[in-house]
């Protein structure tokens with residue numbers, strides 16, 4: 001039996017009539033950009049995230065970048081980012097013209113190590129960008145306390161964490177603003193690209209609505225040099241159908257993650273640690289091994305698909321060669337990138353599929 005890393009077909013098959021109806025609704029309306037579906041999705045998603053506002057945009061990277069623009073973060077400014085994240089977090093800072101300043105993670109949680117942030121703050125620092133990596137919330141109280149002490153903004157990269165809770169509160173409203181991605185494989189995924197910004201700040205929200213739409217509030221009147229970054233009606237209509245099911249899917253992900261954690265404890269593979277205050281949504285289930293490549297090969301041989309999130313740390317990418325951060329400059333991130341492996345997890349994964357992966361992992365771990 002072959003088990004892919006991710007299979008979205010079961011999800012979409014199970015909700016086919018709702019998705020077809022959403023498509024028909026948009027076709028029938030002949031309204032494709034910034035119409036009713038986007039407006040309704042924005043209010044439903046804001047309610048879901050327990051925030052005052054949600055603003056639909058073209059993708060997750062734009063969500064993060066537009067917030068930094070709206071905060072007037074630009075050339076000469078620094079933004080603190082995790083040293084281990086998907087490169088989009090860093091690129092959002094670079095797009096704004098500012099400089100990403102990496103801070104190492106807590107190796108237990110893979111999220112920003114709050115005790116290391118203060119040393120990275122300079123007079124140029126404008127914001128801290130925690131990432132809720134793999135669907136697990138970062139330690140936001142510690143981050144917000146530091147930000148308040150130094151007069152910094154906090155922008156959550158929540159692209160992997162739709163619905164996750166920190167001390168009972170949903171991510172998305174824990175800082176000044178948050179960016180979400182609706183890339184198809186994310187916990188809430190469109191049938192194409194999409195993204196959203198959430199915030200409780202009325203002024204920031206109003207500016208973002210203008211910035212995403214050519215800097216225009218009233219058609220052909222441009223207050224700002226804006227961008228074209230809009231969530232489209234069709235994706236919003238699909239997302240509305242999926243949002244109704246998201247909590248149930250996250251429950252299924254948690255059940256699968258709990259089974260993995262229980263079954264792989266003591267197998268020799270490092271399993272994710274969950275702090276007492278975290279309610280993760282398991283976008284990814286990531287194990288750790290110093291023999292990661294051999295593990296991936298052994299699982300592939302047993303028909304199990306895996307992916308590495310991520311094989312190369314942002315500071316070691318050619319795209320950031322100008323930072324001159326050589327091997328060993330950010331050792332915690334580098335070790336993580338050398339050792340992590342993501343196992344298959346999706347809400348509709350069957351018990352047979354899950355048990356097959358677990359047996360393959362145990363079997364593979366003993367052969368390492």
Ligand SMILES: *Cc1c(COP(=O)(O)O)cnc(C)c1O
Nearest residue numbers: 059060061086088089159181183
């Ligand atoms: C997916 C992702 C993004 C970017 O989202 P896109 O919609 O692909 O632009 C940003 N940050 C993180 C952590 C992500 O996983």
